[in-house]
Amino acid sequence: MDRNRLLSHGTLAAAAAAVALLAGAARAAGEGDGDEAVHLGVASCASSTCHGRVTPDEDSPLALNEYFVWSKYDHHAGAYKTLKGDWSRRIAANMGLADAATAEECLACHADDVPEERRGERFHLSDGIGCEACHGGAGDWIDSHYGPDASHAANLEAGMNPTEEPVFQARLCQSCHVGDDNRFVTHEMMAAGHPRLRFELDTWLANMPPHHVEDADYERRKGTTAPADRWATGVAVAAGGYLDILARHLDADALVPELSLFDCHACHRPMDTDVRRLAEDRRMMPAGTLRPQDQTLRMLGVVTAVRDEALSDTIERGNRALHGAAAGSPADFRTRLRALREPVARARETVTSAPLSADERAALQNALLRTAADARFRDYADAEQLYLALQALAAQDNDARAARYDTLFRLLESERRFDPRRVAAEARRLLQER
Numbered sequence: 001m002d003r004n005r006l007l008s009h010g011t012l013a014a015a016a017a018a019v020a021l022l023a024g025a026a027r028a029a030g031e032g033d034g035d036e037a038v039h040l041g042v043a044s045c046a047s048s049t050c051h052g053r054v055t056p057d058e059d060s061p062l063a064l065n066e067y068f069v070w071s072k073y074d075h076h077a078g079a080y081k082t083l084k085g086d087w088s089r090r091i092a093a094n095m096g097l098a099d100a101a102t103a104e105e106c107l108a109c110h111a112d113d114v115p116e117e118r119r120g121e122r123f124h125l126s127d128g129i130g131c132e133a134c135h136g137g138a139g140d141w142i143d144s145h146y147g148p149d150a151s152h153a154a155n156l157e158a159g160m161n162p163t164e165e166p167v168f169q170a171r172l173c174q175s176c177h178v179g180d181d182n183r184f185v186t187h188e189m190m191a192a193g194h195p196r197l198r199f200e201l202d203t204w205l206a207n208m209p210p211h212h213v214e215d216a217d218y219e220r221r222k223g224t225t226a227p228a229d230r231w232a233t234g235v236a237v238a239a240g241g242y243l244d245i246l247a248r249h250l251d252a253d254a255l256v257p258e259l260s261l262f263d264c265h266a267c268h269r270p271m272d273t274d275v276r277r278l279a280e281d282r283r284m285m286p287a288g289t290l291r292p293q294d295q296t297l298r299m300l301g302v303v304t305a306v307r308d309e310a311l312s313d314t315i316e317r318g319n320r321a322l323h324g325a326a327a328g329s330p331a332d333f334r335t336r337l338r339a340l341r342e343p344v345a346r347a348r349e350t351v352t353s354a355p356l357s358a359d360e361r362a363a364l365q366n367a368l369l370r371t372a373a374d375a376r377f378r379d380y381a382d383a384e385q386l387y388l389a390l391q392a393l394a395a396q397d398n399d400a401r402a403a404r405y406d407t408l409f410r411l412l413e414s415e416r417r418f419d420p421r422r423v424a425a426e427a428r429r430l431l432q433e434r
Contacts, residue, residue, distance in 0.1 A: 037137030037159050039114050041123035042067065042130035044142060061217045067131075069211035076129035076208070079110045087193065094192035107181040109176035134172060138160040150168050152221045161307040164222040166230050167352060170237035171202050177204070178238055179245055185257035197262055198381070200388040201234025202227045206395075227357050228364075231392035236348035239390070243341050246292070250334055263291040265415070266381045271432075280320075285327040292321055292326065295385045297344070298376065302367050304347040306360045311350060314343045365393050366434065372427035380418045387412060404430060 046052040046067040056063040063069075083101040084087055092100040100106045107113040111125045112133035120139065132138055141158035144150060162168050176183055177199035185197055206227070209267055214224045225233075233321050242261075249258040264287075285291070297319045305312035318340035325333040356364070368389055372379060377386045394402035408426050412418065 014159055023418055034138045038118050038120050038139030039112060039123050039132040039137045040139060041299040042120040042127045045131050053312035056297050064215055066211040071187055073209055079128035081130045085111050090195040134163055138308045150172050166225045170234045173201060174241055178241055183262060190260055194360060203388050212356055226394035227392045228361050231389060232351050235296055235303060236351045236380055239300040240344050240348055242296055244346060246312040247337055263293050263379060266291040291328045292322055299385055302371055303351055303364060305359045306363050308350050311343060311347055316345060361396055362392050369427045369431045373424055375420060375424045378417050378420045383423045
């Protein structure tokens with residue numbers, strides 16, 4: 001199955017819109033804004049002698065049509081224009097904002113919203129998420145990043161961002177598609193009409209589409225990352241980032257916690273839904289209790305297990321304890337959260353320490369299906385991540401049998417009609433096939 005179908009089929013077609021709606025980038029490796037350079041604007045990269053060719057340059061190690069691909073096919077190019085649409089106007093009106101296109105909480109992820117003093121003469125917010133939102137402000141390196149004496153190492157030294165590195169990619173993309181210190185989609189925004197955040201690093205990058213070619217020259221200069229390894233890195237970074245955001249918002253002295261950090265589907269479902277809770281869920285928390293968004297924690301536990309079963313068990317126990325504490329006191333919840341952050345950080349190092357081998361990838365597919373067959377992926381967001389994970393692993397090996405996941409995909413066509421029992425049954429069938 002072509003993974004592009006993920007963004008063009010059924011209810012999940014909303015993901016394509018979400019790329020435009022939620023597109024954005026941090027300007028550092030995820031730990032503060034480290035880019036202090038002037039942003040010159042996409043026009044500075046768009047000439048036909050730079051990155052603005054319509055067709056690839058066969059005589060250059062670079063395609064040199066990167067601007068054309070971005071402007072014509074990449075949803076990031078239209079991120080700011082989204083703020084001018086009827087949907088965004090309704091969201092702004094519901095939030096009491098005069099104009100989504102001027103509101104800081106919207107521009108944070110829909111534009112390269114650097115301060116005025118760091119905007120060059122050709123810089124325009126209306127360019128959306130342009131070159132420098134990801135590659136960093138070009139003021140210090142635009143004149144030196146090309147030519148016979150240029151090198152990737154020198155470009156990085158001059159301030160260009162290492163966008164080829166999977167950990168950086170994860171932090172960069174997740175800064176808006178998940179949230180970080182500087183940008184965050186709140187429950188108020190979602191209640192006003194903003195889409196639910198959904199993201200998986202490898203799939204979203206594959207469908208962006210890429211505006212570089214990973215040929216032998218690219219691999220020599222920058223190295224390459226396989227789909228399964230990028231997926232695993234994205235899961236590990238997202239799990240740690242979620243706990244960081246959750247900890248920060250729990251520190252706020254508020255009567256009601258930031259509800260967007262909890263499982264949407266714990267509350268948002270038709271009241272006549274046939275609900276059947278797992279016995280373990282009933283023991284951990286009463287019905288109606290807020291549930292942490294644990295889909296990346298569950299995924300991290302599964303991928304960690306192929307290299308360190310004890311650490312995976314620690315994460316699983318910590319996740320269960322965190323859920324159980326959600327029905328208790330805020331102090332207990334904070335204690336469980338703090339206890340979980342250290343093993344999650346260790347798991348990230350374990351997962352990203354080396355590429356996944358063929359045996360590990362096969363073991364991961366089986367482990368994911370077993371977890372689903374045991375009904376451990378119980379909510380829509382869980383099952384969504386399950387499908388994305390299986391597709392990334394299949395893409396790694398160019399697995400012609402990836403179409404076997406078509407039925408699983410169809411079970412995700414509607415959040416309202418989602419049935420975890422059918423997902424578990426399909427996982428059991430897939431296991432029998434293997």
